[in-house]
Amino acid sequence: MTDNTVRVPVERQLVLLQEDVRQGEEWLHTLVRGVPQSFMYMDHEQRIVFANEVFLRNTGWVDKDVRGIHLSEIHGPELYASRTQHIDKALAGETVSYEATGRKGDGMGFFHHEFKPNFDAEGNVTGIFATATDITDRRDIEMKLESKQQELIRSNRDLEQFAYVASHDLKAPLRAIDVLVQWLREDLADFEGGDVHENLDLLGQRTQRLGRLLDDLLDYSRVGRKIGDFVEVDCTAMVRELIELLGDTGGISIEIDGELPTFATYSTPLEQVFRNLIGNAAKHHPGPTGKVTISCEETDTQYVFNVTDDGAGISSEYADRVFKMFQTLKPRDEVEGSGMGLAIVNRIVEWQGGRVWFEAGLGDHGTVFSFQWQK
Numbered sequence: 001m002t003d004n005t006v007r008v009p010v011e012r013q014l015v016l017l018q019e020d021v022r023q024g025e026e027w028l029h030t031l032v033r034g035v036p037q038s039f040m041y042m043d044h045e046q047r048i049v050f051a052n053e054v055f056l057r058n059t060g061w062v063d064k065d066v067r068g069i070h071l072s073e074i075h076g077p078e079l080y081a082s083r084t085q086h087i088d089k090a091l092a093g094e095t096v097s098y099e100a101t102g103r104k105g106d107g108m109g110f111f112h113h114e115f116k117p118n119f120d121a122e123g124n125v126t127g128i129f130a131t132a133t134d135i136t137d138r139r140d141i142e143m144k145l146e147s148k149q150q151e152l153i154r155s156n157r158d159l160e161q162f163a164y165v166a167s168h169d170l171k172a173p174l175r176a177i178d179v180l181v182q183w184l185r186e187d188l189a190d191f192e193g194g195d196v197h198e199n200l201d202l203l204g205q206r207t208q209r210l211g212r213l214l215d216d217l218l219d220y221s222r223v224g225r226k227i228g229d230f231v232e233v234d235c236t237a238m239v240r241e242l243i244e245l246l247g248d249t250g251g252i253s254i255e256i257d258g259e260l261p262t263f264a265t266y267s268t269p270l271e272q273v274f275r276n277l278i279g280n281a282a283k284h285h286p287g288p289t290g291k292v293t294i295s296c297e298e299t300d301t302q303y304v305f306n307v308t309d310d311g312a313g314i315s316s317e318y319a320d321r322v323f324k325m326f327q328t329l330k331p332r333d334e335v336e337g338s339g340m341g342l343a344i345v346n347r348i349v350e351w352q353g354g355r356v357w358f359e360a361g362l363g364d365h366g367t368v369f370s371f372q373w374q375k
Contacts, residue, residue: 038111038132041118044091044125046071058104058132079103090115090128099139102132110139170214178207219272219344228268235260235274235305238267239294242275249282251289260296261303263375269348270373273356274305276341277369281309302354302372310366314358322358345371 038058040051048066056062059074071087072080079102086096096115101108111132117125181204188196236256243254274294281292290310297304314322323346342356349356354372361368 043127090117109136227266233267234262252282252285254292257293257295276345277307285311302374306370308368314367
């Protein structure tokens, strides 16, 4: 039987194999040269086998043959010493990632480093693939943001201190003024001339209003700081208790529509939101009779509570004003208030990760204030 197989001489096979290896190396070098980050491969003795141009440029070894040079000579003793713990882990078979400063030409930069071990067929580490991605610009932005955050923390601390001082130190003279008003009323009880009694009443109202404003400023500054305990809250029981505390609301009835949830949350902030919204709806209702209803809808991640009234409603032109500080839709002589109630609600709800808004009720009659609360 004749064998027609063409036999290639061993020498020719070796030449072809060497050519394949050479082409493979050229292809690999071309591929790695296009990698935008620093890349190099070193053997288990930490001697460079291959390094791309980015690595050479960053380390200051451009146009130099680094093959066979130990990594300590490339980096210098101090920088190399900071890398040894990560290299040792990689030589032990662990993939290592970390961020640190490194050489960047004539200066220094900040890099994300990764060491990945290379194994032979028996599982022994034969070398390490090392990459370094320049994140200097990102690091600069992070440091600026961190600086701004620290500045914001100091500013908020100063605001809280100011609010405390204002509330504490200004209340003493306010109480003294209130006492003086009471004395004047007693001394002038039989005086019937002019507008003395009317002016004393106005002075008393202004004093009480300023006291409430100081209290509300302190509450506003403490949002997110004085949060109380994380407990199981029965919202139905909480709202019923708040309705009782409101006392006589004239002809305005306050009711719960359906069942309100029971869930674990920070009780004090949630109670303040309910108190401000329910009290606001009852206080600003034109009356003489009316209704305020509290209800709830549930989603996968949060509860949406609604406080609905059948009052005169709020024009959409006030949408941007209503949740800001010191804003009232009626003169303060008509309806007492500091203009802080809804601003406090907004800040609490935003701190908790939700939002608060209002819209017209059914048939454009009344107002519905809604707020989200995380489960």
